[in-house]
Amino acid sequence: MEVKNLLAAQSGGPTTAINASLAGVIAGGLQSGNVGTVYGAVHGIEGVLNEQIEDIGGLDLELLKQTPAAYLGSCRNKLPEADEDPAVYERIFQVFAAYNIGYFIYIGGNDSMDTVSKLAMYAERKHIDIAIIGVPKTIDNDLEFTDHTPGFGSAAKYIATTVSEIAQDARVYFLKSVTIVEIMGRHAGWLTAAAALGRNADNAAPHLIYLPEVVFSRTAFVRDIREQFEKGIHNVVVAVSEGIRDEAGQFICDSASAALDAFGHKMLSGAGKVLEHLVANEIGCKVRSIELNVPQRCAGHLRSKTDVEEAFAIGRAGARAAASGETGKMMAFARVSQKPYEIRIVSAPVGQIANREKTVPPEYIDGRHDVTAAMLDYLTPLIQGEVDVQFRDGLPVHLYRK
Amino acid sequence: MEVKNLLAAQSGGPTTAINASLAGVIAGGLQSGNVGTVYGAVHGIEGVLNEQIEDIGGLDLELLKQTPAAYLGSCRNKLPEADEDPAVYERIFQVFAAYNIGYFIYIGGNDSMDTVSKLAMYAERKHIDIAIIGVPKTIDNDLEFTDHTPGFGSAAKYIATTVSEIAQDARVYFLKSVTIVEIMGRHAGWLTAAAALGRNADNAAPHLIYLPEVVFSRTAFVRDIREQFEKGIHNVVVAVSEGIRDEAGQFICDSASAALDAFGHKMLSGAGKVLEHLVANEIGCKVRSIELNVPQRCAGHLRSKTDVEEAFAIGRAGARAAASGETGKMMAFARVSQKPYEIRIVSAPVGQIANREKTVPPEYIDGRHDVTAAMLDYLTPLIQGEVDVQFRDGLPVHLYRK
Numbered sequence: 049m050e051v052k053n054l055l056a057a058q059s060g061g062p063t064t065a066i067n068a069s070l071a072g073v074i075a076g077g078l079q080s081g082n083v084g085t086v087y088g089a090v091h092g093i094e095g096v097l098n099e100q101i102e103d104i105g106g107l108d109l110e111l112l113k114q115t116p117a118a119y120l121g122s123c124r125n126k127l128p129e130a131d132e133d134p135a136v137y138e139r140i141f142q143v144f145a146a147y148n149i150g151y152f153i154y155i156g157g158n159d160s161m162d163t164v165s166k167l168a169m170y171a172e173r174k175h176i177d178i179a180i181i182g183v184p185k186t187i188d189n190d191l192e193f194t195d196h197t198p199g200f201g202s203a204a205k206y207i208a209t210t211v212s213e214i215a216q217d218a219r220v221y222f223l224k225s226v227t228i229v230e231i232m233g234r235h236a237g238w239l240t241a242a243a244a245l246g247r248n249a250d251n252a253a254p255h256l257i258y259l260p261e262v263v264f265s266r267t268a269f270v271r272d273i274r275e276q277f278e279k280g281i282h283n284v285v286v287a288v289s290e291g292i293r294d295e296a297g298q299f300i301c302d303s304a305s306a307a308l309d310a311f312g313h314k315m316l317s318g319a320g321k322v323l324e325h326l327v328a329n330e331i332g333c334k335v336r337s338i339e340l341n342v343p344q345r346c347a348g349h350l351r352s353k354t355d356v357e358e359a360f361a362i363g364r365a366g367a368r369a370a371a372s373g374e375t376g377k378m379m380a381f382a383r384v385s386q387k388p389y390e391i392r393i394v395s396a397p398v399g400q401i402a403n404r405e406k407t408v409p410p411e412y413i414d415g416r417h418d419v420t421a422a423m424l425d426y427l428t429p430l431i432q433g434e435v436d437v438q439f440r441d442g443l444p445v446h447l448y449r450k
Numbered sequence: 451m452e453v454k455n456l457l458a459a460q461s462g463g464p465t466t467a468i469n470a471s472l473a474g475v476i477a478g479g480l481q482s483g484n485v486g487t488v489y490g491a492v493h494g495i496e497g498v499l500n501e502q503i504e505d506i507g508g509l510d511l512e513l514l515k516q517t518p519a520a521y522l523g524s525c526r527n528k529l530p531e532a533d534e535d536p537a538v539y540e541r542i543f544q545v546f547a548a549y550n551i552g553y554f555i556y557i558g559g560n561d562s563m564d565t566v567s568k569l570a571m572y573a574e575r576k577h578i579d580i581a582i583i584g585v586p587k588t589i590d591n592d593l594e595f596t597d598h599t600p601g602f603g604s605a606a607k608y609i610a611t612t613v614s615e616i617a618q619d620a621r622v623y624f625l626k627s628v629t630i631v632e633i634m635g636r637h638a639g640w641l642t643a644a645a646a647l648g649r650n651a652d653n654a655a656p657h658l659i660y661l662p663e664v665v666f667s668r669t670a671f672v673r674d675i676r677e678q679f680e681k682g683i684h685n686v687v688v689a690v691s692e693g694i695r696d697e698a699g700q701f702i703c704d705s706a707s708a709a710l711d712a713f714g715h716k717m718l719s720g721a722g723k724v725l726e727h728l729v730a731n732e733i734g735c736k737v738r739s740i741e742l743n744v745p746q747r748c749a750g751h752l753r754s755k756t757d758v759e760e761a762f763a764i765g766r767a768g769a770r771a772a773a774s775g776e777t778g779k780m781m782a783f784a785r786v787s788q789k790p791y792e793i794r795i796v797s798a799p800v801g802q803i804a805n806r807e808k809t810v811p812p813e814y815i816d817g818r819h820d821v822t823a824a825m826l827d828y829l830t831p832l833i834q835g836e837v838d839v840q841f842r843d844g845l846p847v848h849l850y851r852k
Contacts, residue, residue, distance in 0.1 A: 058622075062618070062619050062622050091623070091624050094624070115618065116615050116618050116619065117615075117618040117619045117621065117622050118622045121621070121622050121623070121624065122622040122623060123623065123624070124623070205844055205845070208844075208845055209751050209845055209846060210745055210749065212845060212846070212848065213518050213519075213745065213748040213749055213750055213751070213846075214744055214745065214748060216464075216517065216518050216519040216748055216750075216848060217464050217518065217519045217744050217747065217748040219519065219523070220464050220519050220520045220523050220524040221493070221523070221524060221525065221526070222493050222496070222523065222525070245844070245845065246845060250848075250850035250852075251848075251850060336744075338741075338743045338744060338745075339740075339741065339743070341740045341741070342616055342619050342738075342740060343612055343615065343616065343740075343745075345619065346615040346616060346618055346619040347612065347615055348615055348618075349611050349615070349752055350751055350752065352844065428843065428844070431844035431845070432843070432844045433844065434839075434841055437836075439836055441830065441834070442607055442610075442647070442754065442830070442833035442834045442835065443607070443610055443611055443614060443647065443648060443833070444611060444614070444615075446614065446618060446652075446653075448652035448653060450652075
């Protein structure tokens with residue numbers, strides 16, 4: 049078999065495991081007998097179009113693994129259909145040819161799998177000999193055909209840890225209080241559900257959990273809080289998805305319609321902030337909201353060992369699959385056993401995966417404001433294990449592209 | 451010497467090291483020959499007034515040390531002057547007598563040192579034989595007469611780490627962007643300054659740092675951002691104190707005066723949110739704000755080993771000082787050597803410390819939007835070392851009061 053080069057790129061929002069997948073792709077490529085140089089394209093498919101391509105075979109893989117966000121940079125570029133704009137495709141495959149690329153690995157989420165699908169179809173139609181493989185990543189865990197996504201377990205561990213720490217903070221005063229933690233996930237509640245992992249025999253927080261899959265009622269929410277107080281819970285902790293919507297389908301975060309900034313422009317608030325005001329106005333107790341924000345997807349100092357190892361393994365498997373001639377596939381996890389937890393890495397035709405969203409199914413949702421034991425069984429293995437992070441001068445060491 | 455009991459309590463806002471100080475007080479008390487039982491009062495001085503007192507001598511000190519926030523609970527109770535309301539003092543000392551308390555250790559910030567001062571003066575005036583000692587804590591680092599405060603180093607490490615991770619996240623897209631990180635510290639900029647620790651040879655973020663000690667100008671701020679763009683920095687990261695104020699002395703966070711919520715009430719935003727809107731309106735580039743919020747004071751999973759060990763040591767020293775008859779003092783750190791870093795634990799009359807605030811001095815401030823090398827020299831030793839946290843089922847183990 050002719051030795052060809054491998055090109056890797058990253059796309060979509062950052063995670064703390066996407067660089068572990070890149071490290072896996074590099075390791076898998078270098079270990080394969082079929083791969084010559086391992087290249088990286090900077091800023092995803094845009095780096096291919098702009099020919100911003102560099103040799104990444106010599107990177108320190110251990111440092112790369114512990115660097116959060118996307119080492120190669122990312123993009124949010126949705127390719128046009130090939131028959132609408134053939135020039136884009138011609139340009140991409142021209143660059144592939146110039147670098148003698150036989151294997152292209154795209155690490156990303158939903159939109160990135162759309163790119164993988166389109167490129168693979170184009171190559172097939174034009175009889176271009178290149179293997180194109182997608183490696184999933186997203187903290188949102190909303191990809192079909194995979195048991196879970198690399199990056200999700202670490203975000204879940206960060207969220208569960210942080211919410212349990214916030215619950216400790218909320219307990220210190222005797223005063224009645226409500227603490228609302230807003231968690232990422234515009235359409236899928238997987239991350240918000242992960243807050244439930246912080247509960248234990250001594251800690252019932254978060255007491256209320258609102259997923260975007262369940263219609264949110266302001267009236268019921270205020271009643272839910274009052275019920276917690278009546279049950280004798282003084283410091284109510286609420287986990288709420290940024291994407292909750294009311295009976296009319298309107299995002300709660302879009303509903304602060306009277307709020308204008310000093311320029312007269314609409315002041316967009318998160319769902320947590322809107323609910324904070326609701327509690328202040330309707331109940332009048334001490335209330336605060338905390339938006340966990342981007343640290344959910346970039347807190348590299350606290351990651352799940354299971355997640356990071358799986359992210360590396362699926363990247364390596366992607367490179368190997370490409371090197372053995374597979375194309376138009378997304379690598380995926382299949383859970384072969386729950387206890388003990390065991391996964392197998394498989395591949396699925398990427399066309400069936402792209403542009404779909406896996407939301408939380410009904411059997412994982414308990415009523416209006418909780419998750420089921422089945423959800424916890426599903427989530428628990430994904431946050432197991434801690435990663436030894438290399439520190440220098442008191443801070444985690446990151447790898448920076450020059 | 452007669453064996454008497456020791457009573458400890460915690461007060462003010464939580465930190466991730468205040469329980470390490472409590473562990474130190476317990477260890478110091480138990481190791482002293484003069485102390486019988488070690489008690490804890492629940493919710494600070496209010497726990498004394500309400501006689502909510504429990505034996506804490508048997509706690510698992512290792513778990514206690516890694517539990518964030520205040521294990522015993524806290525309060526924000528400012529004692530009246532003894533001549534205005536003698537009944538409060540009579541009640542407190544009645545409870546002390548009932549439990550045969552010879553040593554009272556109060557772990558807290560500014561207001562708590564006021565309590566220590568008042569109780570010690572009262573005891574002296576009434577010739578009551580009880581040693582009353584203050585042990586400092588606050589993430590804000592704003593106490594006088596101590597080189598730094600226990601709890602600050604861990605918060606500084608968390609902030610520097612998180613800002614450096616956010617900077618990685620900000621770099622992934624090619625698009626020009628501004629990321630504003632709002633950091634705690636209403637009057638003192640120590641925590642905001644700590645964001646500068648995340649800089650290194652490969653990373654200049656945060657590019658702009660605004661402390662509450664420096665008058666904040668909206669016009670200059672917009673110009674500062676534009677200058678960064680002109681210098682070729684695409685992804686500008688800004689660290690800003692929640693307490694910045696404009697030329698008129700008004701808090702920036704109070705200035706979104708046109709913002710009303712759905713109830714017609716004023717919508718309070720953080721300084722970061724206000725500046726986000728300013729950038730959106732004046733520059734029009736991609737901009738987001740991130741409020742680090744309470745995790746700054748409760749993220750027990752990421753702490754400075756130096757801070758935690760010092761917090762334990764100063765708690766133990768407080769118990770020992772009390773046991774040897776010192777009273778009316780706050781324990782403090784004196785930095786005896788910078789390189790190698792070395793501190794000594796001393797004590798100072800608490801009356802000189804209470805109700806004062808130590809803000810960042812001019813020699814640590816570099817112009818309008820940076821800190822000096824001297825500030826970094828001061829800060830660096832405080833974040834050194836990592837704490838091995840005990841995890842169970844993927845999450846840090848905390849101690850909970852039943």
